[in-house]
Amino acid sequence: xxxxxxxxxxxxxxxxxxxxxxxxxxxxxxxxxxxxxxxxxxxxxxxxxxxxxxxxxxxxxxxxxxxxxxxxxxxxxxxxxxxxxxxxxxxxxxxxxxxxxxxxxxxxxxxxxxxxxxxxxxxxxxxxxxxxxxxxxxxxxxxxxxxxxxxxxxxxxxxxxxxxxxxxxxxxxxxxxxxxxxxxxxxxxxxxxxxxxxxxxxxxxxxxxxxxxxxxxxxxxxxxxxxxxxxxxx
Ligand SMILES: Cc1cc2nc3c(=O)[nH]c(=O)nc-3n(C[C@H](O)[C@H](O)[C@H](O)COP(=O)(O)OP(=O)(O)OC[C@H]3O[C@@H](n4cnc5c(N)ncnc54)[C@H](O)[C@@H]3O)c2cc1C
Numbered sequence: 745x746x747x748x749x750x751x752x753x754x755x756x757x758x759x760x761x762x763x764x765x766x767x768x769x770x771x772x773x774x775x776x777x778x779x780x781x782x783x784x785x786x787x788x789x790x791x792x793x794x795x796x797x798x799x800x801x802x803x804x805x806x807x808x809x810x811x812x813x814x815x816x817x818x819x820x821x822x823x824x825x826x827x828x829x830x831x832x833x834x835x836x837x838x839x840x841x842x843x844x845x846x847x848x849x850x851x852x853x854x855x856x857x858x859x860x861x862x863x864x865x866x867x868x869x870x871x872x873x874x875x876x877x878x879x880x881x882x883x884x885x886x887x888x889x890x891x892x893x894x895x896x897x898x899x900x901x902x903x904x905x906x907x908x909x910x911x912x913x914x915x916x917x918x919x920x921x922x923x924x925x926x927x928x929x930x931x932x933x934x935x936x937x938x939x940x941x942x943x944x945x946x947x948x949x950x951x952x953x954x955x956x957x958x959x960x961x962x963x964x965x966x967x968x969x970x971x972x973x974x975x976x977x978x
Contacts, residue, residue, distance in 0.1 A: 746775045747836040752827055753809060759889035761816040762857060763825060764802070767833065768809045777838035779804050779868035780861045780947075780975070785812070785824070786834040797821070798839070800949070800975065802860040802892070804868035810835065813860045813891040842975040844869065844947070848876050851944040853929060853958065855883035855911075856890075858950030861975050863892050865947065866899060866906070875905040879938055883929045883950065885914030887922065897921065909937045929954055931961035942966055949975040 750767035757763055769775070775783075779801075786796030797820040803811035816825045827833075844850070844865045852862040859882055869875045884890040887910065900908045910924035911933055918924060925933050934941050946962065948955060955974055962972055 745836060745839075747834060748773075748775060749832050750810065750835045752829055752831045752833065755825075755829065758813075758891045762813065762889060762891060763816060764811060764813050764891055765824065766803075766809045766811045767835065769835075770832065774805075774808055774810065775835060775837060777801065777805055778843050779864040780842040780844060781838035781840045781864075782842075782861070782975075783810065783812075783835055783837035783839065786836065796834070796836075798977075800840075800842075800861040800864070800977075801838075802863040802867075804864050804871055806868065806871045813857045813863070815857045840975070842947070842949070842973060845945060845973075846874075847945040849940070849944045850876075850878045851934075851938055851941055851946045852878065852880040853883075853934075853946065853948040853950070853954075854880065855929060855950030855954055858948075858975075858977070859891060861949050862947060863896075866896075870899055870903055870906075875903045877905050879907045879909070879944070881909045881911055881924070881929055881934070881937060883911040883913075883954070886912065887915070887919050889914075930957065931965065934958075934962075935965075945971050945973065947973045947975075949977070952976070952978060 749770040753768045754766040782800040799812040802813045854862045887893045910922045911929045
């Protein structure tokens with residue numbers, strides 16, 4: 745486990761409370777990690793509790809910065825959001841085992857900022873030219889509020905093996921160029937969009953309720969536990 749000071753280099757507002765933060769290592773050497781892992785970000789210049797929180801990197805290890813998609817919901821995120829560019833934070837990690845296993849066929853399921861570790865994995869695979877047969881189902885309200893929407897569109901166009909579907913709850917019709925459904929992700933949506941889901945290893949991160957319900961229903965549909973990888977944030 746490494747611990748290093750990082751500098752806040754960029755903050756991108758996706759929509760209202762959704763921000764993407766980029767940090768560069770103060771000494772120029774990024775902490776080595778595997779796509780899908782998370783970091784402890786700490787002591788963001790604040791004296792009182794909370795002193796740290798955990799965040800999944802959305803960057804891939806080939807990038808020279810660490811990137812995080814964060815929903816501003818409470819004390820730590822509020823403070824992170826108030827930091828001026830060039831502020832220092834403590835970065836500790838990497839942590840976690842939510843790592844792509846190299847399978848031929850995969851299904852990534854993410855909702856909200858829960859897409860972060862999946863983005864890291866997809867970016868990493870694209871960089872290494874290793875996308876084989878991967879499908880992402882990305883859930884959210886409206887595409888304009890969803891981090892990485894434009895980049896994912898480009899990645900899909902450029903990568904033969906990558907398909908992206910959206911599950912949108914705040915739109916009346918699917919935006920131009922988007923495939924998917926106008927409802928929350930559930931087992932019915934998976935069956936409809938990815939009929940061969942039983943042949944895939946499934947990686948998911950996002951809303952608690954979605955993860956619990958999919959975990960149960962996927963097993964009922966015959967998927968073994970080894971084929972269901974879940975990153976839980978709480
Ligand atoms: C392994 C791991 C990886 C994580 N990765 C990320 C990440 O990439 N991006 C990210 O935004 N968070 C991530 N989290 C959650 C993060 O660690 C914090 O818990 C979160 O940012 C809230 O911290 P806070 O101090 O601002 O809120 P707190 O002051 O601790 O909580 C405020 C309130 O907000 C609620 N809340 C917390 N998260 C959400 C949410 N997403 N939506 C709605 N309400 C919420 C809490 O239940 C609480 O009621 C991750 C957690 C873990 C364990």
